[in-house]
Each structure stands twice: as structure tokens, then as C-alpha cells.
Amino acid sequence: MQTIAAVARSPHADFSIEPIDLEAPRAGEVLVRIVGVGLCHTDLIARDQFIPIPLPAVLGHEGAGIVEAVGDGVTKVKPGDRVVIGFASCGACPRCAEHLPSYCREFPQRNYAGTRTDGSTAIRVAGTPASGHFFAQSSFAGHAVAEERNVVKIEADDVPLELLGPLGCGFQTGAGGVMRSLACPSGSSIAIFGGGPVGLAAVMGAVVQGCATIILVEPFAARRALGLSLGATHVVDPADGDVGAAIRAILPDGTEYAFETSGREAVIETALASLASHGLLGLVGVPPRPDSSLSINIASLITYGHRIHGIIEGDSDLDGFIPELVELFRAGRFPIDRLIETFPLDRINEAVAAQIRGECVKAVLVP
Template sequence: MDITAAIARGAHQDFAIETVQIDAPGPNEVRVRIAGVGLCHTDLVARDQFIPIPLPAVLGHEGAGVVEAVGADVTKVKPGDAVIIGFSSCGACPRCADHLPSYCREFPVLNYAGCRADGTSALHQDNARISSHFFGQSSFATYAIAAERNVVKVDPTGLRLEILGPLACGLQTGAGGVMRSMACSAGSSLAIFGGGPVGLAAVMGAVVQGCGTIILVEPVAARREMALELGATHVIDPATGDVGQAIRAILPDGVDFALETSGREQVVETALASLASHGLLGLVGVPPRPDSAVSINLAALITYGHRIIGIIEGDTDMDGFILELIDLYRAGRFPFDRLIATYPLDQINEAVAAQARGDCIKAVLLP
């Protein structure tokens, strides 16, 4: 069937809105009519070939919508069900068995290759192949094909289905980084570097965890203000001086936890230096280059027992954590809707520019 999609045709080029053809779902697949899809930094680094998905490609990996067709072997959902679409995982490796699908052995192949596991693509244009299945979905489109395993059925009662997609990546990454990966304890101190969707989701997660001191480091004033409204106890503008000194002025011994969301080497080093003894640094930011590296003082690392972990998707188990965040939202404890601005899908390039300027925190595209 014909669908409308935003196609990435070249690195650093605008997306093109075009008609493409989509396959019927395979035996373990579902076809979802997309109600809304988040615009994430990861989509842009894939377009620009930091993630080398073959172009042309349909990206988009924070989709939400309604199931319209299912394959013969699908039992998890049925046509008419509202779903959020998350990343893909194999379901058979040790990490999947540990309910840590974001560390799936097959994660790169299933999410970055631009095709199904068997090498076929679900998308075509005039018999020419278009890369699909980005993060198991490619939802910058009116419809997407996803595996049964990476859809999460939701009860849409009282919810705006079109804005739920970001829960599948950016928001669960930030909140899960604090609530699951680092498991910040009540009364602990946390510094969050970057006040985009991931960082502000981390602020909300820190409030849920009962952290005693929540510091956000962010250059955009509106985002610092939003952080305070969401529960941050302190905010720091990095343009005003040495960030490390500013954190130590608040907590002379340093922070128990730090979450770095930008991927910038200098910021990572500052975050590490802000830790108290036995402090834990979580890294979620995509670095600007494949060869990005940081300098670590090994003597200090060992002397003070500092710990560093990489975090993928907030250590989510998909169905469980996304539904937990929805329950928190319904209870008024995870007000992620305050971060979102919506744009029509055919204004995707305007949304990219607006997000880059800081005009909005999280853009969601409406097909």
C-alpha cells in the first residue's frame, strides 16, 4: 500500500516528503497507523551517517499509533489496539533473558541495519529499496511495520496517543537512567548535564526517586526554568563560569550521581570530576564523532572509587517501564507533556530547526 514518509536521502540534507510503498506485515509483525512520532537527536545522527544506515532511509523511532493489521503468528496485539513502538531485540540472547533488551546481542543489526533480520526491507519506492526498520519501526511515516516484540499495548483512555511515542526512547532513557540504571536513592545528590528531553526526563525521574539535591547544567534559560518547575533544586548556566566549581559550591564533597546527556568530551570530564567518593557517572549522550574519547585520571578514579557506566534506553524492559511511566503521568508525577510541541510531518525540517534553536524541547510529528 502507498504511504507518506519523510525520507533521508543524504547526510546533512533536508528530509523529503514522498510517497513510498509498504509491505504487508510478516508472520510476527504488525502494521501500525502512526498517530505521532518523536523527533530525536539519534534520528539526525543516523541521517548524517554517524549511524551508517544505508540511505535513502525512513527514520523515526519514537512512534505511537493504532494497530491496523497483524501477521499470522501475532498474539500480543490485535487490530484496533493502541501501541507505543520501541526498539527491537531478539528475545533469545542472555541479556534479553535478563529483561535487559536494550543490551541485546543483536541490537545493532536489528536497529541500525535498515532492514529485517533476513535482510529484506518493508519499504520500497517504484521497485527501488528504501531502508526501513530503523529501531525496528521507521515511523517518520503515516504507517510503520514493527515486530510484535517491540510494541507496547497501552490503554489510551484520557491520554493523547499522538504524544506518547517519546516514552519509547528519549524519555525512558532519561528517567530510566536515574530510576533503573543508576537507581538513585532517596536523599541522594544528582547532577544532570543537559536539559533536553533526556535531561528533563531525568529531573522528573529524580523527583520520583526522592533525590535530595537535583542540579541541572544547561545553557538555555527556558530549559533551566522548566527544570526548576519540574523539581530541580539548583540550575547552572555553563556560560557563567566553571561548572565544576559551581557544583562544588553547592555540594563541597561532590555529587553521588551524575548523568551526562550531551556526549561532549569536555562535559563528560566535568561530570566525572563533579563526583563525590564512590560516585557513579552514567553516560547516555551520543558522542559527536565515532572516535570521541575522554581523558581519565586513573589514580583519581581508583583513589575515590569513581564508577562509570554506559546506559542504553534507561535499562528498560519495554512493556514494564513504559507502562510505569504512563502510570506516573496519570498520577501527575511525570508530566512529560509539558516538554512537547507538535508539528505536522510535512514540517519535519522546520521542527528540526526549531529544536536546534531551542524553540521547543521535544518535537513530535503528526502524520
């Protein structure tokens, strides 16, 4: 079939809107008509070759839509079902068996390679095979071919489906990082570094968990204000000076938990230094360079029992956690609609610019 897509042809260049040819779903695959897809930083670093997916490529990995067709053997969904599309995993390795599919031993090749695991691709651009299957979906398009395992059926029909795509990555990373990976208990304290979509989802997750002190560190004033309205108890502007001192002015012993979303070494070091004794730091931010490294005082780490936890996708198990977030949204406890601005897919480059400038928190593209 032919559909439309935003195609990444060169690093650091605009996406181009082009027709593409898409294969019918094979055994174990699902064809989804996309009704909304989130724009994520990970899509941009793939375009820019931090993730070296061959170009041209169709990216997009926060899709939501309607199932139009299924391949042989698919029983999880049927045509007409509403779905959110998440990340791919093998379903057979030890981590998948522990319901931790984001740590699947095959995660990189199943999500970043630009092909199916057999090396084939369902996408042709101008008659030539092109990279797709990004997070087993490539949903910057009118339609996407996903795997049965990474689609999640949405039973509720009273929620706007186009808003739910970011639950497949960014929002579940932020919320899951606090609710699952760190598992912050009620009454605890947390400092969240970065008020983008992941950081603000973490703020909402901390509220759900009942954290008593929720500190948001964020340079954009509008996002600090939004964080306060979503439940942050304190905000810190890094431009005002020493962030660590500001946090310890609020919590003299330091924070029990810290959650870092920027990937910047200096911010990570500040977050680590802000921890209380036996505090836990969760890292989700993609570093600015593949060879980024940290300078850590090992003696201090041991003396204070500080812990560091790398987090992928908020430890989500997709079929369990995404429906949980949908129910929290329906109950008004996870108001993702307050973070989202929609753009037509053919305005993707405007959406990228608006998100980078901080004019919107989360852009969702509507084909």
C-alpha cells in the first residue's frame, strides 16, 4: 500500500514529507493507521546519527492508532482495535521473562537497526528499500507496520487516542522511572532535573506515588510554573546559581531520590551530589556524545551509599503499565493533555523547532 511519511534524509536537516510504499503485515505483524505520534528527542538523535540508523529512514516511535490488518498468527488484536505502539522486545530472554522487556538482550537490534530482525524492511521510498521498523513501528507516517508484541490494546473508548502515543515512550519513561524503577514510597523526597515531557511526567508520577517533597529543576519559567501546577512542591531555576545548594536549602540532608533527564554530565554530577545518604539517582537522559563519561568520587559514593540506576522506558512492561497510565489519565491523575500540542504531520519541522525553543512541552503529530 502507499501512505505518507516524514522521511529523514540527512543529519541535522529538515524532514521531508513523501509518499512511501508499505508492505502488508507479515506473520506476527500488525498494520496500524496512525492517528497521533509523539515527537521525541530520540527521533532527532537518530536522524542526526547519534543512533546510527541508515538514512533515508522513517522514524517515529510513539504512535497510536487503529489496527487495519493483522498478519498470520496474530491473536492479541484485530482490525478496528485502538492501540498504542511501544518498544520491541524478544519475549524469550531472562529480562523479558522477568517482565522487564526494556532490558531485553536484543533491545538495540530490535529497536534501532532500521530493519526487521531478518534484515528486511517493509518500507520503500521512491521505489528503494529504506530504513524503518524504528522501535518496531516507524510511526512518523499515515500507517505503520508494528509487531504484535509491542502493540497495546486500549479498551477505553472515551479517551482521545491521538494523545496516547507518548505513553509508548516519553511519558511512560518519566512516570515509570519514578513509579517503577525508583519506586519512590509515599512521603519520600525527589529532585527531578529537567521539565520536558519526561521530567513533567516524572512530576506527575511522584504525585501519584505520594512523594512529600517534589523539586523540579528547570530553566524555562513556563515549565517551572507548569510543574508547580502539576504537583511539584518546589522549583529551582539553574540560572539562579548553585543548584545543589538550592536543593539543600530545601532539604538540608539532601534528597532521597533524584531523577535526571538531560543526560548532561554536569547536571548528573549535581544530581548525585544532591542525594542524601543512601540516596538513589535514576538516569534516563541521553548523553550529548556517545563517549560521554562521568567523574565520580568513589570514596564518597561508598561512604554515603549512593546508588545510580540506569533506566530504559521506565521499567515498563507495556501491557501492564500503559493501561495503568490510561486509567490514571481518565481519573484526572495523569493529565498528559496539559503537556501536548498537536501539529499536522506535514508541519513536523515546525513542531521540532517549537519543541526545541521550549514553546511546547510535547508535540504530537497528526497525519
